[in-house]
Amino acid sequence: MSEEAKVVVKASTLHTFCAQVFERLAVSSADAEIVADVLVAANLRGIESHGVSRLRRYVKGLQDGTMLAHPEERVVRETATTALIDAGAGLGQPVSYRAMKRAIDKAEKQGVGLVAVRNSNHYGIAGYYAMMALEHGMIGLSMTNANASVVPTHGQDAMLGTNPIAVAAPAGQEYPFVLDMATSIVPVGKLVVYRRQGKQMPEGWAIDEAGSPTTNTVRVLNNRLNRRGGGLLPLGGAGELFGGHKGYGLALLVDILSGVLSGAGYADYIHPKALEGKSPSAKVGHFFAAIKVEAFRPLGEFKAAMDDLIRRLKNSHKAESADHLFIHGEKEFEETKRRAMEGIPMEAGTRADLEAIAGELGVEYHP
Amino acid sequence: MSEEAKVVVKASTLHTFCAQVFERLAVSSADAEIVADVLVAANLRGIESHGVSRLRRYVKGLQDGTMLAHPEERVVRETATTALIDAGAGLGQPVSYRAMKRAIDKAEKQGVGLVAVRNSNHYGIAGYYAMMALEHGMIGLSMTNANASVVPTHGQDAMLGTNPIAVAAPAGQEYPFVLDMATSIVPVGKLVVYRRQGKQMPEGWAIDEAGSPTTNTVRVLNNRLNRRGGGLLPLGGAGELFGGHKGYGLALLVDILSGVLSGAGYADYIHPKALEGKSPSAKVGHFFAAIKVEAFRPLGEFKAAMDDLIRRLKNSHKAESADHLFIHGEKEFEETKRRAMEGIPMEAGTRADLEAIAGELGVEYHP
Numbered sequence: 001m002s003e004e005a006k007v008v009v010k011a012s013t014l015h016t017f018c019a020q021v022f023e024r025l026a027v028s029s030a031d032a033e034i035v036a037d038v039l040v041a042a043n044l045r046g047i048e049s050h051g052v053s054r055l056r057r058y059v060k061g062l063q064d065g066t067m068l069a070h071p072e073e074r075v076v077r078e079t080a081t082t083a084l085i086d087a088g089a090g091l092g093q094p095v096s097y098r099a100m101k102r103a104i105d106k107a108e109k110q111g112v113g114l115v116a117v118r119n120s121n122h123y124g125i126a127g128y129y130a131m132m133a134l135e136h137g138m139i140g141l142s143m144t145n146a147n148a149s150v151v152p153t154h155g156q157d158a159m160l161g162t163n164p165i166a167v168a169a170p171a172g173q174e175y176p177f178v179l180d181m182a183t184s185i186v187p188v189g190k191l192v193v194y195r196r197q198g199k200q201m202p203e204g205w206a207i208d209e210a211g212s213p214t215t216n217t218v219r220v221l222n223n224r225l226n227r228r229g230g231g232l233l234p235l236g237g238a239g240e241l242f243g244g245h246k247g248y249g250l251a252l253l254v255d256i257l258s259g260v261l262s263g264a265g266y267a268d269y270i271h272p273k274a275l276e277g278k279s280p281s282a283k284v285g286h287f288f289a290a291i292k293v294e295a296f297r298p299l300g301e302f303k304a305a306m307d308d309l310i311r312r313l314k315n316s317h318k319a320e321s322a323d324h325l326f327i328h329g330e331k332e333f334e335e336t337k338r339r340a341m342e343g344i345p346m347e348a349g350t351r352a353d354l355e356a357i358a359g360e361l362g363v364e365y366h367p
Numbered sequence: 368m369s370e371e372a373k374v375v376v377k378a379s380t381l382h383t384f385c386a387q388v389f390e391r392l393a394v395s396s397a398d399a400e401i402v403a404d405v406l407v408a409a410n411l412r413g414i415e416s417h418g419v420s421r422l423r424r425y426v427k428g429l430q431d432g433t434m435l436a437h438p439e440e441r442v443v444r445e446t447a448t449t450a451l452i453d454a455g456a457g458l459g460q461p462v463s464y465r466a467m468k469r470a471i472d473k474a475e476k477q478g479v480g481l482v483a484v485r486n487s488n489h490y491g492i493a494g495y496y497a498m499m500a501l502e503h504g505m506i507g508l509s510m511t512n513a514n515a516s517v518v519p520t521h522g523q524d525a526m527l528g529t530n531p532i533a534v535a536a537p538a539g540q541e542y543p544f545v546l547d548m549a550t551s552i553v554p555v556g557k558l559v560v561y562r563r564q565g566k567q568m569p570e571g572w573a574i575d576e577a578g579s580p581t582t583n584t585v586r587v588l589n590n591r592l593n594r595r596g597g598g599l600l601p602l603g604g605a606g607e608l609f610g611g612h613k614g615y616g617l618a619l620l621v622d623i624l625s626g627v628l629s630g631a632g633y634a635d636y637i638h639p640k641a642l643e644g645k646s647p648s649a650k651v652g653h654f655f656a657a658i659k660v661e662a663f664r665p666l667g668e669f670k671a672a673m674d675d676l677i678r679r680l681k682n683s684h685k686a687e688s689a690d691h692l693f694i695h696g697e698k699e700f701e702e703t704k705r706r707a708m709e710g711i712p713m714e715a716g717t718r719a720d721l722e723a724i725a726g727e728l729g730v731e732y733h734p
Contacts, residue, residue, distance in 0.1 A: 077663065080478075112449060114479055116663050152692060179617070235610045235614070236603065252694075256506070260673055261664070291481065291628075296444065309634050312526065322522075
């Protein structure tokens with residue numbers, strides 16, 4: 001572990017700071033709390049790429065008008081089981097929190113609730129919203145489209161977002177199942193981390209603008225920003241031999257539910273001008289679902305079966321190179337426990353960035 | 368093309384023959400029609416592995432009592448939006464057809480319908496049921512668990528099924544989007560095809576009982592049958608570097624919705640004795656959903672946006688090695704058109720098997 005990694009900050013300190021930053025930028029106190037919570041939850045779970053290191057992006061968005069501090073958020077269409085919400089070009093997190101809550105309320109009464117959101121922005125970690133269902137004895141689902149970064153099978157241009165899918169299901173004694181995955185092999189944030197560390201990435205994650213495999217993170221990230229071609233490969237890799245068309249299909253599925261069904265942007269139409277600060281809202285879309293377990297079977301039975309399923313997997317033979325078989329979400333729950341106690345490790349770049357934001361906006365920050 | 372591949376049979380001939388075989392085995396005429404339709408639909412779509420080449424499996428299941436011809440199928444629990452059905456150890460196809468129809472009926476009235484099925488058997492191609500939603504202006508979803516064939520990340524034993532996910536969404540002028548994918552790199556059927564052709568498979572699809580990569584299809588298929596360890600790798604491959612834990616997570620997700628939520632079997636608990644003909648029902652579970660597009664936006668708008676999304680993808684730059692960028696389902700719709708006209712190519716092995724079944728059961732078969 002380097003010197004850098006030893007600098008830790010308490011989650012509550014980061015939370016208070018982020019909330020104050022958003023309030024200073026005219027975001028309502030309630031919404032500021034939500035965005036801060038989603039950001040710090042990412043840090044607690046060990047997903048640095050979606051944590052406070054992204055604060056600058058939101059600050060910039062609010063300052064240049066890409067994200068509105070006081071959006072006209074409205075329910076466009078609603079039934080007992082479904083809703084369509086227009087986010088009014090606001091921050092992605094508050095509208096998503098309310099959308100998932102609405103899905104949960106519907107599922108409480110009807111067994112299932114589906115809520116689509118359009119005209120929104122980046123919503124942070126997909127898993128945050130899926131996990132909201134857990135305490136209600138529900139299975140939660142959350143997905144979002146995003147700026148085009150992924151090259152479809154047999155294509156050469158980035159045409160789809162890394163379009164994550166998150167699903168959370170409650171267990172009994174065991175940790176809940178929380179799958180939270182980009183439908184590309186790796187998310188964009190992973191390349192950003194490699195770039196920051198000056199590292200080449202493994203061959204097989206991405207292709208360059210000529211369609212050739214590349215290990216050059218800087219090149220791929222620049223090509224993405226300037227829409228110069230190439231990009232990340234879908235889960236399953238290049239071509240069809242190892243199932244790359246399946247990852248591509250999952251990305252497309254997310255785009256259909258998040259973008260087409262909601263009336264948001266989709267494919268390379270996630271508003272490119274928003275990236276240059278020239279348009280309010282990236283026209284991102286989200287899709288949320290909550291399913292009440294008790295509509296199908298008693299929650300206790302379900303949880304007991306989940307525990308049994310998880311233990312069967314964990315007690316199965318391990319590969320020679322491994323001493324542990326993980327269930328999805330487990331690592332992140334352990335990390336959250338640890339970081340809630342010990343604090344959140346902060347990289348030098350992120351620390352400097354937060355201090356700069358504090359100075360610029362005149363917000364107190366004493367890590 | 369070999370001599371073999373030139374032998375073609377009309378879809379209607381196969382359909383009539385299959386339906387008669389099931390009726391001869393005491394399946395009701397209505398149910399026999401459904402199973403025949405699902406089987407022949409697979410052949411029409413070019414998915415030989417799930418077509419009439421599987422007829423023997425169902426014949427055997429009905430003869431040895433693993434699959435009941437007259438199951439006590441019943442609705443265990445039902446709300447306006449959800450239902451749980453016990454298949455009574457019958458064939459997977461008829462109960463799945465009715466379950467999806469029920470989901471569609473619910474979605475017609477409520478915007479969404481979810482139906483889980485337990486105590487069932489192999490249901491054929493997942494896409495068949497998802498596609499039933501299309502003509503109703505709905506998005507359809509179908510998934511099923513299956514006998515353990517897939518090794519979880521860092522594991523060494525097959526603990527999960529190839530657990531397919533199928534999603535269908537209507538388009539306007541373009542073909543509908545139909546994703547129908549095993550959550551492993553390849554389905555078991557692909558290995559069976561390689562074995563029949565005496566071919567080694569590419570390295571990276573599967574591991575042997577010692578956890579080593581193998582190209583030996585016979586060995587992997589035998590290990591699977593005898594639960595000797597090793598098996599297919601999840602989408603994303605071995606380890607986490609290329610996202611193997613994501614494919615594993617998707618397989619687990621399907622098991623939770625199809626198996627745990629329904630109260631069916633799951634993981635390596637999909638009834639192993641059923642495979643030896645010692646127990647009725649493999650305790651397979653399925654999960655179906657239908658979402659009414661008009662609950663969110665007018666169908667015409669949705670279809671126009673789908674067409675635009677599809678065309679944007681198709682008009683994007685192709686890889687140098689490719690002249691066509693496919694949307695999921697497109698190849699199968701084209702194949703269906705072709706085979707409906709020209710007939711279904713039949714391999715020698717399948718032809719011999721159908722003729723043997725015809726002889727054994729005294730059913731007319733004149734291909």
